[in-house]
Amino acid sequence: MHYVGEEPRYWGDAVKETQWRVPIEAGFGEAGNDRFYWWVTVRRANTAPGSGQLDLALSPPSDTRTFYWSE
Secondary structure (H helix, E strand, O other), rough: EEEOOOEEOOOOOOOOOOOOOOOOOHOOOOOHHHHEOOOOOEOOOOOOOOOOOOOOOOOOOOOOEEEEOOO
């Protein structure tokens, strides 16, 4: 997640691996100070209550972490 002005922008992906490369489409150059926030939630696959919604959580979100994206 990052902020554009005061507006939060969310993005993410469902992965099974222990690492993930952030795609450039996530918002490089858009975030205030290129600061991004991330956290992990374990979810049960194919349990979303509706189209465009997230699968049901099996864990609470992890602590929120921050990184700065630079070239």
